Amino acid sequence: MSSSRVHHECTYRLDARQVFDSLKHNPRKAKYAHHLARACWYGSRIMLRQTSPEAEGIFDFILELHRACGGQWDMLEAHGATGEDIDAFLEFAGLFLSGLENHFDDGDRRVIPTISAASFRAMASISPDATSKLEAILGPMLAPQPAALGYPSATSLSGYYLGIAPENTRLHRVLTSGEDAEPELPAFEILQASAEKDTAPKLLGEVTIENGQRAKVFLQRGDHAQEMADICAELTQAIEHASPGEQEAALSYLVESFRTGNYEAFREADKIWVRDKAPSVEHCMGFLFGYRDPYGARAEWQAASGIAHREETSKMKDLVAKSTELIRALPWAVAGENDGKGPFEPTEPDVPDFAIIYVLASVSSTVWEATNMTIEDNGETIGIKSIVYGNRTSLNSTPGRPCYYVHSSEAKKYMESAHIVRTIGTAIHELIGHGTGKLLYETSPGKFNFQVGQPPISPVTKEPIRTWYKEGQTYTSVFGDLATTVEECRAFLVASYLADNKDVLALYGYNEQSTPSADDVVYYAYLHIGVEGLRALRSFNAESRTWAGDHDRAQFAILKHLLLDGHGVISIIKHDEDNALYVQVNRSKILSHGKPSLGRMLCRIHTCHCTADIETCRPYYESLSDLDQDGDYEEWRRIVVSKTEPKWKFVQPNTFLLDDGTVELREYEASNAGIILSFLERGL
Incomplete structure (x- = not known):
């Protein structure tokens, strides 16, 4: 088909050529990177099965249709499909494969292709195999229910x-x-x-x-026996090219866990992996985060691997070096206690490993901008890794995406600075946000990791704490369905609270002489709180009164708190004539009212997190993340969902081990057709 039919404008390529070429002089590292990427991709079918019963069948149908037409999609017209149907199919397929799911609408709602059953059958008639695969999934793929992710029910x-x-x-x-x-x-x-x-x-x-x-x-x-076996086979080959010590040992435990199902082996792998500092090739994979489980315990397969960008990573060393200083600036810190960090931080600093990598493979329901892994054992932090995906974050500055919630008088400048705010915010979010906090534990009967006879004073109540984690409890087991969203809220709050830190801004080159100036970046950071808080409303299901996105829920809760507690530092202006919402920030109140307000919310969330105080946290957080059914918030939600935003679609590269022992990186056109071809060539 002609290229004009393929949707290029919203498909983005994760470029990795520059960093991959840096491994040309080291074929061992190149092979190591190749096998890790292949291991990540073999989890794709696990992702599909975790989403819906029909998702794996849709995946097979898309690839079979490509095989049948050889990627020449206009051939389907000779079988009775219209050009419009082919375009609609390619758009659906690109979005489906980019997230490995058919629940990519706002609020994790299932997307039904805008193609009739007859048109699907016309396209599939190009081959018997395509017809067979289509009939196996056509009914559930087009059925209106169940329409969303959640506890199993009719809907x-x-x-x-x-x-x-x-x-x-x-x-x-x-x-x-x-x-x-x-x-x-x-x-x-x-x-x-x-x-x-x-x-x-x-x-x-x-x-x-x-x-x-x-x-x-x-x-x-x-x-998932076949997929786990394939993953183990790739990891076993990766071990042959890994560095002796932590890399070999961590991957060996990972293979044992994936082979046997023993999750304790996975925890051992993490404990060793987190000590592998600043590797040139980085990875994280497994059943990692409970974002999609309605209870918040069972974890989605997530995997990423890539190559460190040495120059960009080196810029972060100064930020890592300032981590203790930044922790002392947080609202629970106590001067003169625990090196100025206060009782709710570890005594020994947990210096995180911070890297910016360019991913060769990111296998999840979305391509995340960053990942933080804090590895703990019975309340003690073993280590922290913060990984920012450079070829994903760089796409935030891509022009042409809509800016609905900033008035046209300042939208251009905001959009020009949005990637700056996100880059700095993501670094602080991962490094300090997820990297702070001491969970107060009864580590064994009668033994504690704090002075239980003289418990710490809560910065919220100004009284001694009364709760802590009992032996055998974990943060996830105590906080349950709120665990992930509360933790993300805590990290977002830390990033926003430190947004005005001039030393951090200077590390990135922003001061009073820069363009934008440091004060401008701070102002745009507060605008960003409002923009993301409004955009998050897409994730709220008005029928079930539930949130589909843990990050979205956290961002709305922060905005709502500032609206209620920030004394006018931020407001939402509704324009009836154009059915629009605009975020308005009072510059003069950012430091006098905005930052103290963020500090109050952060202090409460952080203290509950450290002391296992779910009884205080739950009503507080649920109130902040709730929408009144007939008031302003619900009206805002209706306006937000009426504003169409293009979905993010990503085409990722593949690596191939050639007969001469070298590794080839193959990149693809930034289009729906390119996404499909990339998956076909993965041979999954």
């Missing part, structure tokens, strides 16, 4: 619920067979991801479910 679904660490599991209810079967206790199978597969489920015991009924629980290893 929502989850790929996670079909004594064991929950992150790498799914839950499956076993149905009795036949009406004449003997009545038995209900049964559930915990499906555990592993290359090894049990011949029969293992009975773990009985539990009490709803209405006091008892149920049997079984463990069945071997979920």
Whole structure:
């Protein structure tokens, strides 16, 4: 088909050529990077199964249709498809593959292609295999329900619920067979991801479910067995090219975990991996974060690998060196106590490993701008890694994206500075936001990691704390469904609270003589709070009164807090004539009212986080992240969802190990067709 039919304007290429070419002199590192990237990509089908029952079939259909037409999409017109149908299909396919899911609308709502069943069948008629794959998924792909992710019901679904660490599991209810079967206790199978597969489920015991009924629980290893085996094979080859020591040991434990399903081996891998400082090739992969599980425990497969950009990473060393100084500037710090950091920070500084890498593979429901991994063991921090994905963050400055929530009189300057705000904010968010905090624990019976006889004074209540983590508890187990969003809120707040730090701004080259000036960057940072808080409303489901995005929920809660507590530092102006919302920031109140207000919210969230005080945190956070059903916030939400924003689509490169032992990097056109071709050539 002609290139004019392919949607280029919203498809972005993750360029990695420059950093990949830096490995030309080191073929061992190039092979190491190749095998890590391949291991990441082999988790793609896991991602698909975690989203919806039909997602893997849609994936296979898209690739089969490409094979049948050889990438010459206009050939489908000869089989009865219109050019408009082909365009619509390519747009759906590009978005689907970019996030490996068919739930990419606002609020994690399922997207139904705007193509009729007859048109789909016309396209698929190009080959018997395409027709067969289409018929297997056509009904559920076009069905209006279930429409969103969530606890399984008539209107929502989850790929996670079909004594064991929950992150790498799914839950499956076993149905009795036949009406004449003997009545038995209900049964559930915990499906555990592993290359090894049990011949029969293992009975773990009985539990009490709803209405006091008892149920049997079984463990069945071997979920995603083929994918886990492929991942292990690539990681095993990566070990051959890894540096001796931490890299070899961490990958060996990772292979053991993925082979057996043993999550303790995964934790051991993380403890070693976090000590591998400043590697030239970096990775993180596994069942990492519970963003999509409605309960917040079972984790989505996420994987990324890439090559460090030495020059950009070196710029961050000064920020890392200032981390202790920055922590002393946070609102819970106490002068003269714990080196000025106060009782809610570790005594020994946890110096994080901070790197900017250009990803060769990012396999998740979105291409994240950064990842922070704080590895803990029984309340003690083992280490911290903050990874910023440079070839993703650089795309924030791409021109042409809409700016709905800043008035036209200053929208141009805001958009020119938005990537500056995001770059600095992301660095602080990952380094200081996620890198701070001491969880107060009873580490074993009668033993604590703080003076329980003289407990710390809460900066909120001004009284001794009364709660802490009991033996065996974790932050996730205590905070449950709020764990991820509260933690993201804490990190966003830290970044916003430190947005005016002139030393940090100077590290990035912004002072009173720069363009924009340091004061301008601070002003745009507060505008950014409002813009992102409004944009986040797309993630709120007005029917179920729930949030689909943990980050979105956090950003709206911060905006709402500033509106209620910031004494006019920020306001939302509604223009009825053009159905528009604009963020307005009072420059004169940023330091006098805005920063103290952010500090009050940050202090409360941080103290609850450190002291396991979910009883205080839950009503506070749920109130801030709630929308009144008939008031301003709901009206704002309706306006926000009426503003169409182009979805982010990314085409990523592939690496190939050639017969002569060299590694080839292959990049693709920034188009829907390019995204499809890149997946076809991955051979998944």
